[in-house]
Amino acid sequence: MTNIHPVAPELQVSQWLNTLRSITLADLRGRVVVLHAFQMLCPGCVSHGLPQAAAIHETFPAADVAVIGIHSVFEHHSAMTPVALEAFLYEYHIRFPVAVDRPSTTGNIPHTMEAFNMRGTPTLILLDRQGRIRLNHFGRMDDLRVGATIGQLVSEAAIDPNSNQYQEQPAAGRVGCDNEECAISDNMGQASA
Amino acid sequence: MTNIHPVAPELQVSQWLNTLRSITLADLRGRVVVLHAFQMLCPGCVSHGLPQAAAIHETFPAADVAVIGIHSVFEHHSAMTPVALEAFLYEYHIRFPVAVDRPSTTGNIPHTMEAFNMRGTPTLILLDRQGRIRLNHFGRMDDLRVGATIGQLVSEAAIDPNSNQYQEQPAAGRVGCDNEECAISDNMGQASA
Amino acid sequence: MTNIHPVAPELQVSQWLNTLRSITLADLRGRVVVLHAFQMLCPGCVSHGLPQAAAIHETFPAADVAVIGIHSVFEHHSAMTPVALEAFLYEYHIRFPVAVDRPSTTGNIPHTMEAFNMRGTPTLILLDRQGRIRLNHFGRMDDLRVGATIGQLVSEAAIDPNSNQYQEQPAAGRVGCDNEECAISDNMGQASA
Amino acid sequence: MTNIHPVAPELQVSQWLNTLRSITLADLRGRVVVLHAFQMLCPGCVSHGLPQAAAIHETFPAADVAVIGIHSVFEHHSAMTPVALEAFLYEYHIRFPVAVDRPSTTGNIPHTMEAFNMRGTPTLILLDRQGRIRLNHFGRMDDLRVGATIGQLVSEAAIDPNSNQYQEQPAAGRVGCDNEECAISDNMGQASA
Numbered sequence: 001m002t003n004i005h006p007v008a009p010e011l012q013v014s015q016w017l018n019t020l021r022s023i024t025l026a027d028l029r030g031r032v033v034v035l036h037a038f039q040m041l042c043p044g045c046v047s048h049g050l051p052q053a054a055a056i057h058e059t060f061p062a063a064d065v066a067v068i069g070i071h072s073v074f075e076h077h078s079a080m081t082p083v084a085l086e087a088f089l090y091e092y093h094i095r096f097p098v099a100v101d102r103p104s105t106t107g108n109i110p111h112t113m114e115a116f117n118m119r120g121t122p123t124l125i126l127l128d129r130q131g132r133i134r135l136n137h138f139g140r141m142d143d144l145r146v147g148a149t150i151g152q153l154v155s156e157a158a159i160d161p162n163s164n165q166y167q168e169q170p171a172a173g174r175v176g177c178d179n180e181e182c183a184i185s186d187n188m189g190q191a192s193a
Numbered sequence: 194m195t196n197i198h199p200v201a202p203e204l205q206v207s208q209w210l211n212t213l214r215s216i217t218l219a220d221l222r223g224r225v226v227v228l229h230a231f232q233m234l235c236p237g238c239v240s241h242g243l244p245q246a247a248a249i250h251e252t253f254p255a256a257d258v259a260v261i262g263i264h265s266v267f268e269h270h271s272a273m274t275p276v277a278l279e280a281f282l283y284e285y286h287i288r289f290p291v292a293v294d295r296p297s298t299t300g301n302i303p304h305t306m307e308a309f310n311m312r313g314t315p316t317l318i319l320l321d322r323q324g325r326i327r328l329n330h331f332g333r334m335d336d337l338r339v340g341a342t343i344g345q346l347v348s349e350a351a352i353d354p355n356s357n358q359y360q361e362q363p364a365a366g367r368v369g370c371d372n373e374e375c376a377i378s379d380n381m382g383q384a385s386a
Numbered sequence: 387m388t389n390i391h392p393v394a395p396e397l398q399v400s401q402w403l404n405t406l407r408s409i410t411l412a413d414l415r416g417r418v419v420v421l422h423a424f425q426m427l428c429p430g431c432v433s434h435g436l437p438q439a440a441a442i443h444e445t446f447p448a449a450d451v452a453v454i455g456i457h458s459v460f461e462h463h464s465a466m467t468p469v470a471l472e473a474f475l476y477e478y479h480i481r482f483p484v485a486v487d488r489p490s491t492t493g494n495i496p497h498t499m500e501a502f503n504m505r506g507t508p509t510l511i512l513l514d515r516q517g518r519i520r521l522n523h524f525g526r527m528d529d530l531r532v533g534a535t536i537g538q539l540v541s542e543a544a545i546d547p548n549s550n551q552y553q554e555q556p557a558a559g560r561v562g563c564d565n566e567e568c569a570i571s572d573n574m575g576q577a578s579a
Numbered sequence: 580m581t582n583i584h585p586v587a588p589e590l591q592v593s594q595w596l597n598t599l600r601s602i603t604l605a606d607l608r609g610r611v612v613v614l615h616a617f618q619m620l621c622p623g624c625v626s627h628g629l630p631q632a633a634a635i636h637e638t639f640p641a642a643d644v645a646v647i648g649i650h651s652v653f654e655h656h657s658a659m660t661p662v663a664l665e666a667f668l669y670e671y672h673i674r675f676p677v678a679v680d681r682p683s684t685t686g687n688i689p690h691t692m693e694a695f696n697m698r699g700t701p702t703l704i705l706l707d708r709q710g711r712i713r714l715n716h717f718g719r720m721d722d723l724r725v726g727a728t729i730g731q732l733v734s735e736a737a738i739d740p741n742s743n744q745y746q747e748q749p750a751a752g753r754v755g756c757d758n759e760e761c762a763i764s765d766n767m768g769q770a771s772a
């Protein structure tokens with residue numbers, strides 16, 4: 001039964017911003033981890049996902065909850081460069097550490113995005129104190145529900161991760177960006193697949 | 194140590210709406226209880242508090258979380274009558290049970306409001322599965338924080354209530370209504386005091 | 387051609403609030419007049435219509451634009467009494483004059499509401515400087531469009547009212563209240579009809 | 580008296596997007612012109628200015644009102660390139676023509692921005708049917724007021740531009756970006772000055 005909540009794979013990062021040193025998920029064992037995967041030109045990330053991640057970062061004590069942004073670019077690669085991301089983070093006052101997801105050499109989907117089976121941006125991933133994936137949500141999720149899940153994970157004594165979660169309903173099979181999210185298209189050159 | 198989180202006093206109710214039978218807090222032992230005290234002419238209750246209570250009611254399974262509205266009128270008594278409340282609940286599509294807080298015969302503050310030491314409306318009170326008061330918040334509280342507290346209470350095995358809560362900061366000493374809340378004035382005829 | 391924009395009928399008022407003396411539309415000739423018909427328990431009026439009317443009142447010079455609220459109760463008469471309205475206006479900080487639409491003795495629809503052929507609340511009516519009806523809109527209307535129409539009426543030299551208006555699309559035939567508006571039902575006892 | 584409202588200088592454009600051919604202000608004589616100057620990484624432009632410009636574009640008939648975006652980059656030049664802008668416009672569904680403000684060879688402020696004496700982004704500029712500048716506003720401006728000014732300009736018979744405008748209050752002397760706007764700093768290398 002230990003496989004019900006798999007341990008998250010490590011982040012694959014080509015560059016870190018907003019932090020002086022690299023961060024690994026292994027370093028964060030013992031804390032709840034909030035991973036927010038975004039693209040700087042994804043409207044739903046800018047209007048909803050990143051403000052929510054920032055609010056989580058402000059609301060919960062750092063000793064309990066770590067917030068990490070992951071810039072997982074799967075489209076418009078020439079527009080969303082690290083230098084553009086740096087300006088974006090500065091102008092939007094994003095304070096928490098942000099990892100640039102390592103680009104694939106053979107396709108559009110960067111490595112961390114693929115390793116976590118993300119379907120697009122924004123994606124919210126929650127890890128428990130033992131590093132197990134307890135939520136992997138594509139698209140908008142309201143604060144009440146996000147808060148409830150984090151509150152539950154925070155209160156766990158880092159022992160039993162097999163408690164019940166709020167069920168994820170699969171999102172509609174959209175492709176491209178709308179106001180809420182940017183979905184990976186089916187034929188977007190996951191050349192390795 | 195058992196007094197750290199006192200057991201909530203019973204509701205004092207002159208009339209119930211949105212339910213066929215009376216409800217006591219004792220009936221709800223084993224579930225987390227959300228009490229939302231409001232006035233139908235309190236702007237902050239209408240714009241924020243009641244929609245939040247309704248969202249809690251929709252988000253959490255009824256087996257885990259019970260939501261109860263309390264109409265605690267401490268001003269404009271001739272305007273906020275039960276018949277007016279009934280029309281209000283109908284037009285605003287409030288579905289959860291609502292108690293009319295029993296009016297005082299000697300002052301403006303109704304009995305449940307006084308028993309819980311509420312400072313005005315909206316007030317959000319959270320009880321754990323054992324009926325102990327774990328949060329008593331006057332004014333606006335954001336969804337992320339409310340969700341986190343409920344999520345924590347839901348995950349408790351109905352055993353140990355003495356865990357840490359997010360700290361309440363005392364609100365400013367306003368009197369009367371602004372967009373966010375209606376505060377009881379100091380000289381508002383709590384004749385029994 | 388003078389009938390293209392009919393002159394508005396006079397208001398029929400049983401009581402005025404927020405003003406020391408009665409107001410007639412005839413008194414307001416030479417100014418653009420904004421009539422906002424609402425019910426205090428109409429959710430769309432509270433969340434959108436009244437804040438918009440208040441913003442108009444603050445934005446435009448009183449010498450150019452007069453804003454008048456009309457409390458046109460066609461349902462829940464026992465809840466939306468003048469005493470309740472007075473408390474409501476106080477708590478919601480409504481500053482502009484409000485007329486209580488004169489109740490019908492034979493049906494549910496008050497007299498001004500019927501004289502203007504209103505279909506429910508909120509209704510926004512704009513009169514030009516000559517007292518002619520230039521807009522009669524049931525339901526929500528965005529600020530950009532409302533501003534444009536008022537701006538045009540303000541700039542008219544009180545001479546030629548026959549200029550083009552933005553077209554009104556008929557709203558859907560709903561009955562009862564939703565978040566946006568409260569519609570008069572077809573059989574709501576317009577006994578005089 | 581003809582100098583009260585000066586005729587706008589021509590746009591200085593290095594590249595057009597969302598249009599097959601170049602546009603000049605001279606081409607637009609006879610129509611009201613809305614110029615919205617923005618930067619793609621200016622938070623206030625993304626959250627407020629561009630949605631407002633898009634709403635103007637949708638609300639008013641093209642025969643009366645032309646909407647033009649101007650990408651006036653005065654900071655983070657390496658991040659806000661034309662290729663990045665193109666991706667941005669695509670993802671945010673901006674449909675109206677957008678000009679890339681011609682960069683200065685000697686400083687940070689592009690030529691159109693300097694010619695119009697803009698103080699930062701977003702800036703909203705309104706021209707009357709004769710091409711005269713009737714509003715030049717830095718920062719947020721609410722829809723009611725913008726609508727009123729456009730409505731007035733639309734109703735003018737393209738004859739007398741010297742009517743009264745709503746007064747502009749000078750904005751606070753901020754430098755850099757906040758949620759609302761990005762202000763040009765005083766020492767930002769206007770080398771030509």
